[in-house]
Amino acid sequence: xxxxxxxxxxxxxxxxxxxxxxxxxxxxxxxxxxxxxxxxxxxxxxxxxxxxxxxxxxxxxxxxxxxxxxxxxxxxxxxxxxxxxxxxxxxxxxxxxxxxxxxxxxxxxxxxxxxxxxxxxxxxxxxxxxxxxxxxxxxxxxxxxxxxxxxxxxxxxxxxxxxxxxxxxxxxxxxxxxxxxxxxxxxxxxxxxxxxxxxxxxxxxxxxxxxxxxxxxxxxxxxxxxxxxxxxxxxxxxxxxxxxxxxxxxxxxxxxxxxxxxxxxxxxxxxxxxxxxxxxxxxxxxxxxxxxxxxxxxxxxxxxxxxxxxxxxxxxxxxxxxxxxxxxxxxxxxxxxxxxxxxxxxxxxxxxxxxxxxxxxxxxxxxxxxxxxxxxxxxxxxxxxxxxxxxxxxxxxxxxxxxxxxxxxxxxxxxxxxxxxxxxxxxxxxxxxxxxxxxxxxxxxxxxxxxxxxx
Numbered sequence: 001x002x003x004x005x006x007x008x009x010x011x012x013x014x015x016x017x018x019x020x021x022x023x024x025x026x027x028x029x030x031x032x033x034x035x036x037x038x039x040x041x042x043x044x045x046x047x048x049x050x051x052x053x054x055x056x057x058x059x060x061x062x063x064x065x066x067x068x069x070x071x072x073x074x075x076x077x078x079x080x081x082x083x084x085x086x087x088x089x090x091x092x093x094x095x096x097x098x099x100x101x102x103x104x105x106x107x108x109x110x111x112x113x114x115x116x117x118x119x120x121x122x123x124x125x126x127x128x129x130x131x132x133x134x135x136x137x138x139x140x141x142x143x144x145x146x147x148x149x150x151x152x153x154x155x156x157x158x159x160x161x162x163x164x165x166x167x168x169x170x171x172x173x174x175x176x177x178x179x180x181x182x183x184x185x186x187x188x189x190x191x192x193x194x195x196x197x198x199x200x201x202x203x204x205x206x207x208x209x210x211x212x213x214x215x216x217x218x219x220x221x222x223x224x225x226x227x228x229x230x231x232x233x234x235x236x237x238x239x240x241x242x243x244x245x246x247x248x249x250x251x252x253x254x255x256x257x258x259x260x261x262x263x264x265x266x267x268x269x270x271x272x273x274x275x276x277x278x279x280x281x282x283x284x285x286x287x288x289x290x291x292x293x294x295x296x297x298x299x300x301x302x303x304x305x306x307x308x309x310x311x312x313x314x315x316x317x318x319x320x321x322x323x324x325x326x327x328x329x330x331x332x333x334x335x336x337x338x339x340x341x342x343x344x345x346x347x348x349x350x351x352x353x354x355x356x357x358x359x360x361x362x363x364x365x366x367x368x369x370x371x372x373x374x375x376x377x378x379x380x381x382x383x384x385x386x387x388x389x390x391x392x393x394x395x396x397x398x399x400x401x402x403x404x405x406x407x408x409x410x411x412x413x414x415x416x417x418x419x420x421x422x423x424x425x426x427x428x429x430x431x432x433x434x435x436x437x438x439x440x441x442x443x444x445x446x447x448x449x450x451x452x453x454x455x
Contacts, residue, residue: 023084025064030088032060037099039414040424041387042431042440043106046115046122052427053123054130061131062138096120102412106387109411110439180299184213184272185236191217196226200233200251207251211236213296215272222276228283229257229291234272235299241316244295245323252324257291258331262363264292264340264451265324267317267347267354270305272296275344277437278368281448282342291337295320302346306371310349317343317350318357325361338454344368344443345390352376363454368443372402381452382406386413387439389428397422410439 020026036053104114145153193209194202199220201209212220213234220230231251233244252258264282266274274294282290297316298305305313321341328336339362343351348367352375355365365380372394384391386409392402401416414421432441 020081020085022064022068023081024068025061026081026084026088028060028064029057030091032056033092034095035420035423037095038417038420038424039099039102039412040106041389041392041411041414041428042435043103043110043112044427044431046119047126048427048430050123050126051130054127054134056423057127058131058134058138061135102414105412110387110436112436177299180271180301184215184234184299185210186214188214188217191221193217194221194226198226198229198255200231200255204254205251206254207233207237207247213272213299215268215274216294216296219274219276219279219294223280223283227288228286229255229260230279231255231257231291231293232274232295234296241295241297241319245319248293248295248320249323249327252291252293252327255291257293258327258337260289260291261337262286262290262340263324263328263337264290264342265321265351265354266292266294267313267320267341267343267351268294268296269344269346270298270300270302270313272298274347275368275443275447277443277445278342278344278447281445282451283448284445285449285451293320293324306346306349310346313346313350314353317347317354321351321354322358325358329361338363340451341365342368342447342451343370344447345371345441348375352380355380364452366447366451368447369441372397377406381450383443383447383450384408385410385439385441385443387411387435388441389425389432390441393422393425393429395422397425 021029033053033056036049036056100115100120103119106112107114148156187210196202197204199205200207201212201217201220209217211234212232213236216232216234219232223230229252231248233248233251235244238244238247252263257263262282266278268274272294274292279292282292295316297312325339328339331337341351341355341362342365343349345368348370351365351367352370355362356376366383367375367377367380368383369388369390370377370382370384371390372392373396384404384407386404386407391407392404394402397416398419401421414424428440434440435442437444
């Protein structure tokens with residue numbers, strides 16, 4: 001005991017601040033986390049917010065690491081790192097509080113329940129998991145690069161890129177096209193074939209029910225009022241675009257559509273979808289004295305067609321509108337129906353191109369949710385929600401605020417910030433159709449009732 005009693009214990013000299021990250025890492029993480037939590041246009045689910053925060057935080061860590069390596073950054077003294085870490089924690093905490101208030105404000109405007117503590121726990125847990133996974137992947141890639149060496153690694157990247165461009169990507173595109181076509185051909189037992197001769201796909205129609213595609217069948221079968229005329233030609237209804245347009249004209253004649261006082265050329269979105277809300281609006285606007293006609297030009301969803309098939313969309317819209325206008329022009333002046341054109345989202349892109357070619361022959365045009373910078377809105381009625389990312393997103397959003405001349409305010413709108421607004425709007429595109437009716441990229445019957453008449 002006396003030997004033990006004579007031992008003198010020295011306090012452990014442990015500097016816990018050395019466990020803290022470099023100051024530049026803390027700053028980068030704080031900045032990227034704040035950007036991920038900046039105000040957006042739409043309420044955001046916890047998983048989506050977690051992915052955004054996790055990816056941006058990992059990007060911040062990577063940038064700080066690269067900058068530190070190339071700039072030769074040195075570790076700051078312990079107290080300095082502790083101060084920066086404390087400020088970073090305060091900054092992230094403030095960002096979370098501000099994001100919580102913004103989310104609740106959006107949700108209140110859209111009649112949705114507010115977020116709660118469970119939401120943020122899910123965001124933190126998900127973001128942390130994503131950071132860990134991505135960091136682990138980066139470590140594995142770095143090890144792989146060191147093992148191969150720069151030249152071999154570059155050769156592998158070149159070979160992989162060529163294989164992806166010439167083999168993988170075409171294979172994926174072909175497989176998706178096949179999947180879209182199969183989905184379009186499936187008959188939904190809940191969609192009942194119309195019996196009225198006023199509708200395409202009916203027993204008397206020249207366009208067989210099975211050939212209209214999933215969206216075409218929904219278009220002609222929806223609505224309990226069969227007094228109006230609904231004409232549609234699917235991709236499988238005729239072998240090519242010109243044949244489908246000719247079939248649509250024959251259907252207008254057969255169904256009595258040209259005897260109505262009003263004809264609306266409805267330009268579908270990529271998959272052939274025509275919003276039933278708009279059609280209901282047209283029927284209200286014209287008291288059922290209307291024929292609505294559309295032609296399918298693609299199986300793919302709108303985003304894919306917008307990126308890879310815009311020319312096809314514009315060509316189809318112009319062919320249909322030109323044919324309908326020419327057929328109406330052949331009718332005696334005192335018996336001619338009034339001609340209108342309508343398009344939502346991608347449909348407005350094709351519709352504007354068609355209208356530009358024959359602008360003098362229409363009584364009115366209406367574009368709902370037109371993609372930013374892609375549609376000439378001159379002389380047309382425009383419906384655009386302030387919470388719709390489609391009407392705001394474009395590459396120019398990185399450096400300049402969006403043009404919002406035709407936007408109607410439906411929810412709180414964030415202030416434009418360089419780069420930040422582009423990131424947030426890009427993410428909001430993923431949930432543009434998940435918003436309640438009247439918000440985001442969802443529009444109601446006013447697509448039809450707001451259509452103006454002839455000047």
